[in-house]
Amino acid sequence: QVQLVESGGGLVQAGGSLRLSCAASGRTFSSSAMGWFRQAPGKEREFIASINWSGGSTAYADSVKGRFSISRDNAKNLVYLQMNSLKPEDTAVYFCAAGTGYRVAVQSKDAYAYWGQGTQVTVSS
Numbered sequence: 001q002v003q004l005v006e007s008g009g010g011l012v013q014a015g016g017s018l019r020l021s022c023a024a025s026g027r028t029f030s031s032s033a034m035g036w037f038r039q040a041p042g043k044e045r046e047f048i049a050s051i052n053w054s055g056g057s058t059a060y061a062d063s064v065k066g067r068f069s070i071s072r073d074n075a076k077n078l079v080y081l082q083m084n085s086l087k088p089e090d091t092a093v094y095f096c097a098a099g100t101g102y103r104v105a106v107q108s109k110d111a112y113a114y115w116g117q118g119t120q121v122t123v124s125s
Contacts, residue, residue, distance in 0.1 A: 001026055001114075002024055002025065002028060002032070002098045002100060002113075002114040003024070003025045003026065003114070004022055004023070004024050004096045004098060004114060004115065004116035005022070005023045005116055005117070006021070006022050006094065006116045006118060006119040007020070007021050007022075007119060008020040008119060009120045009121045010120075010121070010122070011122045011123075011124065012121075012122070012123055012124070013123070013124050014087055014088055014123055014124065014125050015085060015086065016086050016123070017082070017083060017085075017086065018083045018086065018121060019080060019082050019083070020081040020083070020096075021078055021079070021080055022036075022078065022079040022080070022081075022096030022116060023077060024077045024078070024079065024098060025077065026098075028098075028100045029074070029077050029098065030053065030074040031100075032053060032098050032099055032103070033050055033051065033099035033102040033103060033105055033106050033111070033112075034051050034070075034096065034098055034099070035047065035048075035049065035050035035051075035096070035097045035098075035099065035105075035106070035107070036048040036049045036050070036070060036079075036081045036096060036097070037094070037095045037109065037112075038093065038094045038095065038121075039092055039118075040092040040093075043092075045109060047061050047107045047108075047109065048061050048068065048081070049061070049064065049068055049069075049070040049081060050070065050099075050106055050107055051070045051071065052103055052104050052105045053104075054074075055071060055072045057104065058070050059105040059106075059107055061107075063089075064083075064090075067083065067084050067085045067086075068081060068083050068084070069081070069082040069084075070082075079096060081094070083121070086123045088123045088124065088125045089123075090121060090123050091121060091122050091123050092121060093118040093119065093120050093121075094118060094120075095115055095116055095117075096115070096116040097112035097114060097115050098112060098113065098114040099112045099113065100113055100114065101113070
């Protein structure tokens with residue numbers, strides 16, 4: 001079992017930055033892929049970024065490439081999502097997810113068995 005708790009969301013103006021954190025419990029964290037997804041009202045949950053077990057490989061959605069950065073600290077059981085140059089269209093609930101059966105940076109929602117409760121990010125224009 002893995003439990004995930006996101007934090008760091010909030011209201012920010014367009015062009016601003018936020019850093020989301022995801023605290024994980026469970027012994028499999030350091031050997032698992034981790035991902036960030038987001039869901040806007042009326043839309044499906046979409047992939048944003050993922051990172052492999054060691055932090056040496058990452059993947060990003062085209063919509064955030066060059067603006068967002070995912071990282072992890074296995075010693076502290078933490079995953080981060082640094083978000084820069086935020087746009088109003090980035091407004092959504094952001095979810096952290098653990099893919100305990102995967103060591104690579106997977107993008108499919110189906111690969112992730114454990115999810116956090118989400119944190120709201122609102123970007124004003």
